[in-house]
Amino acid sequence: MTIDTPTDRLAELSGEAALSEIPPQADNLDALESEAIHIFREVAGEFDRPVILFSGGKDSTVLVHLALKAFRPAPVPFPLLHVDTGHNFDEVLQFRDDLVARHNLRLVVARVQDYIDDGRLTERPDGTRNPLQTTPLLDAIGDNRFDAVFGGGRRDEERARAKERIFSLRNAFGQWDPRRQRPELWNLYNGKHRAGEHMRVFPLSNWTELDVWRYIQREKIELSHLYYAHRREVYSRDGMWLTAGPWGGPAEGEPVEEKIVRYRTIGDGSCTGAVESEAYTVDDVIAEVAASRLTERGATRADDRMSEAAMEDRKREGYF
């Protein structure tokens, strides 16, 4: 779809219809929101068993908010799926459970720990569990016969994502084939798939990080407190501030310090770093994001730095 700000149109319409009758739309967030709602409803109309992939992070929290908006007054007609690495921040799990209870949602959890306990997966030497999420995710999709999986991916995040469709087919092994993507025209999404295949759906494709934060501000969306500045004991590794937890702690020569920090992304505790920040409110965060000179992933996700094509490799495997 072409996203126009209706502002221009309103000005033109004013000769014919009283402006006061028309809802004010001063902001192009309205166009992005409307597009995302359209995508949610297309999936509800064409798929049998959709699910929202929920990490507890800001993008998936915005997804839940948009889903609530898309189907009101009906409840969201599908559950959330959380892939729990076992390395979660307690605050994030609490936030997740509160959100689910508040909106009367259904939650499905796939646990990486279960796979490690019974030997289906092996802990990596570096303790990072993000790469281990793929198998539990694909098993949960298969076991629950989910046929459409909403993700919070945005095209501005990373180069591989810039080429992904809004409806992105995964084969029976959950893999993405960037060379065989379906052409996607206008706002006509092709939801056809065979049994065993599923569709990844990205309603935030055309949003930027700043758009997401401005939307959180405008809609007063509650996020995990980790996104805002707080005092925390951290240690420095590879230029990131990591926090000690069940996933491990500082090595020799990595002194623990108390800092005022916040998280720009929320993921596996072993590899998600905090940044020093005094952004205590949404407004503060927006100011910080607007002035930022580091992309959010580059700043805080160790696993994306592993190789220049890290994301592309993992997408082929079925990771988001």
Add this chain to the structure above:
Amino acid sequence: MTEDVRNSVYEADRLIAEDIDAYLEQHQHKSLLRFITCGSVDDGKSTLIGRLLYDSKLIFEDQLAELEADSKRVGTQGQDSDLALLVDGLVAEREQGITIDVAYRFFATEKRKFIVADTPGHEQYTRNMVTGASTADVAVILVDARKGVLTQTRRHSYLAQLMGVRHIVLAVNKMDLVGYNRAIFDAIVAEYTEFAESIDLTDVTAIPISALAGDNVAARSDNTPWYEGLALIPVLESVQVGDAFDHGAAFRMPVQWVNRPSHDFRGFAGLIASGSVGVGDPVRILPSGRTSTVARIVTFDGDLDRGLAGQSVTITLTEEEDCSRGDVIAAADDSPAVSDGFEVMLVWMAEEPMLPGRPYWLKIGTQTVTATIQSPKYQVDVNTMEQQPAKTLSLNAIGVANLSTDRSIVFEPYRKDPALGGFVLMDKLTNTTVAAGMLHFALRRAENVHWQAIEVSRDAHAQQKNQRPKVVWFTGLSGSGKSTIANLVEKRLHALGKHCFLLDGDNIRHGLNKDLGFTDADRVENIRRVGEVAKLLTDAGLIAIAAFISPFEAERIMLRDMMEPGEFVEIHVDTTLAEAERRDVKGLYAKARAGKLPNFTGVDSPYEPPANPDLRIDTIATTPEDAAATIVDLILQDR
């Protein structure tokens, strides 16, 4: 480019530093422009987009560090940063140095936010250009100043026009490599303008630039003092996109989803495609044509008095009307037409060529129906814009054809309303999107089409014969034993007093279908005709028995869809190719192997085994007599 130039254009940077509130205020009133960049390989598209991102300071520090490392490794600019590497996303294409798919990029200036579709210039990837153009307000067409207007330039301009992109920016790139020579620029513009007028592209702005050096990208360059127009970014900032909105457009909303949480709420959710709607407005529900009145316009943030094009809303009506996904709610006094036959423009996007007569899924708005296409009236040579005769459309071909749908759809001509005039075709077997289409006009109004009313019904015919009509369809390789078993089945049914009739492939080809050959397209038409004959036989109350190789799953699905539910029995006579070839009753395999029978199934034309036949006969393990007995039991079991 100097810092001064950058700051003068990217005022935002200073604002962030000084006044975040002012910055955000400005951000809220930015309009959004979507544009595509297109050009031939090496015209510098990726470099231009890299330049736009770089100049708008959207390249973050970590990306810059990565860029410098990559530039040294695979870059083409020596020790300098290769801006193209910023946008060429996938590893393989970075190493080949070409962009192979559509990538979307985001940047903002103080006046506008932009979404750029980076579309490939390589000839075989035209489908991606069409994809990018389908959502674009502006097309930036790059020309290498050293090469001038090329075939690709014409092709991309024609496609932009075809997809309804109204504004064209002709960016004559690499001016630094021709010494910023005005005569070269003027000659290219003159040649292009003449061409653009010939295809009704009237809104063209030409700019001499160097994406690599930054000339005339963010601001006017001192290297081209003879150029008096605006630089690229100011042009993009000032293009009027509101003019695409038709003041008088009537209200249309395709229904996506029926919202029915309880018995006292029934709402129709959708994105308003055009016009506006208010509470109390009379509306018409199509295709049924029934009228009602808008009771509420519901959103999460409260009810609206008016809904406007571009808004996602949920509408309730005063009367309990039957309305579901695929229907269109429209202004009662100005509603779109309904038809099941159209002239359409098609852009073919699949490796598999279009097959006239094959059923495809067609999605338009929220309607998904089955459509079949007739042989093209012509295809368009995108280099000369000439119409050429064509029997089919292959990858990247553009042509005009008649298309019919299995039920009436609500539509508008594409030029009037892309939301109800643009469609995609999807293959029923592979599910891939095979074509984009634009509706020209309806061949007839559905209201005028009536089936001939028949006084003696098909039920009456069947009851008189005391049997349930069937189509017993045998599919399998040549020489698998289809005809042998089909003959036995007919004899047994006849002996049991059943009224049946055998349609045999060879016999039909001597008469009804003697004009057809063995190309994929002719095979599809052959099966379609036989299907229609079989259907008439069932209307007459008969059991039709058909033995045809029928190699394609899509056509067999079509046959099943043509018949009444439960009346189509698909029997796969399954033999290995080796066994069929060993038998070679008619000596055909030997001829095919000798190259004397082109397009022979199993040799140089594919056979797609049925995924879910009603019965599979293993001709090695089963005798023809036993097979016939099993089949007759199956046919008669529900009567």
